[in-house]
Amino acid sequence: MNVLIFESPDEATKAAFDIVMQRLETGLQTMGLATGSTPLKLYEKLRNTDTDVSHVTTVNLDEYVGLEPTDPQSYNYYMNEELFKYMNFAATYVPNGAVEDPEKECERYEEILKKNPVDLQILGMGPNGHIGFNEPGTSFDSVTHIAELTASTREANKRFFEKEEQVPTKAITMGISSILSAKEVLMLAFGESKAEAVRSMIDEPVTEGCPASVLQNHSNAVIILDKEAASKLE
Ligand code: F6R
Numbered sequence: 384m385n386v387l388i389f390e391s392p393d394e395a396t397k398a399a400f401d402i403v404m405q406r407l408e409t410g411l412q413t414m415g416l417a418t419g420s421t422p423l424k425l426y427e428k429l430r431n432t433d434t435d436v437s438h439v440t441t442v443n444l445d446e447y448v449g450l451e452p453t454d455p456q457s458y459n460y461y462m463n464e465e466l467f468k469y470m471n472f473a474a475t476y477v478p479n480g481a482v483e484d485p486e487k488e489c490e491r492y493e494e495i496l497k498k499n500p501v502d503l504q505i506l507g508m509g510p511n512g513h514i515g516f517n518e519p520g521t522s523f524d525s526v527t528h529i530a531e532l533t534a535s536t537r538e539a540n541k542r543f544f545e546k547e548e549q550v551p552t553k554a555i556t557m558g559i560s561s562i563l564s565a566k567e568v569l570m571l572a573f574g575e576s577k578a579e580a581v582r583s584m585i586d587e588p589v590t591e592g593c594p595a596s597v598l599q600n601h602s603n604a605v606i607i608l609d610k611e612a613a614s615k616l617e
Pocket of ligand 1: 419420513514516
C-alpha cells in the first residue's frame with residue numbers, strides 16, 4: 384500500500400483528482416466509483432473539467448435494496464446528480480436496487496464487471512472498516528451479493544435520510560473479491576471518525592474483521608488520507 388497523508392481533505396482530494404486525471408489521460412477504460420460524502424469534492428472537480436470520457440465506462444460499488452433509481456436517497460440518483468449528468472461517459476453502471484429479484488441483479492452485475500474489468504477503483508471506507516457494503520466478517524472471496532447492513536452502518540448513513548426507519552436494511556454490493564480485481568485502487572478516508580479503521584487497515588494484520596485491510600494484499604493500492612484520518616497510525 385502506498386499511503387499518502389495530507390493536511391486537509393481538500394489537499395487530499397486534489398491529490399486523488401490528479402491521479403484520476405492522469406489515468407484518464409493515459410487510456411483508462413473502466414473506472415469503479417463509490418458514493419458517500421468522501422468522494423463528493425472529487426466528483427465536483429471532475430465534472431468541472433471538460434475531459435472527454437466518451438471512451439470510459441463506470442461501474443459503481445453498491446446500491447440500497449428497495450430504492451428506485453429515481454429515489455433521491457438512491458446511489459443511482461446520487462451518481463446522476465453528482466457526476467453522470469455532466470460528463471459524456473460511454474456507459475455507467477450502478478446496481479438496480481428496485482428489481483423484483485435482487486439475487487438475479489447481483490448475477491447480472493457480476494457479468495457486467497467481468498465484461499468491464501476495472502482499471503481504477505475509487506473507494507471510501509466506513510468507520511467500521513467496510514468497503515462497498517462489505518461489512519466486517521464478509522468473506523474475502525465474495526462477489527456481488529446482497530448484504531445486510533449493520534446497525535453501525537445504518538446509524539452512519541441515517542444522516543442522508545429524514546428518519547432512521549427509512550434507512551434500508553439491505554444493499555447490493557460488489558464483493559471483496561470483485562473489488563480486489565481492480566488493477567489499481569484509490570482509497571480515500573477523511574476525518575477522525577475513520578482514524579481507528581484506518582489504523583486497522585494499515586497497521587494491523589489482514590483480517591475479515593476489517594474488510595479494508597484486504598488492500599494490504601493488493602499490488603497497486605494508494606491510500607489517500609487527511610491528517611485526522613491518519614492520526615492513529617504508528
Ligand atoms: C459507498 C460505499 C461506502 C462508503 C463508506 C464511507 O458507495 O461503498 O463503503 O464509501 O460508507 O462513506 P462516507 O464517504 O459517507 O463516509
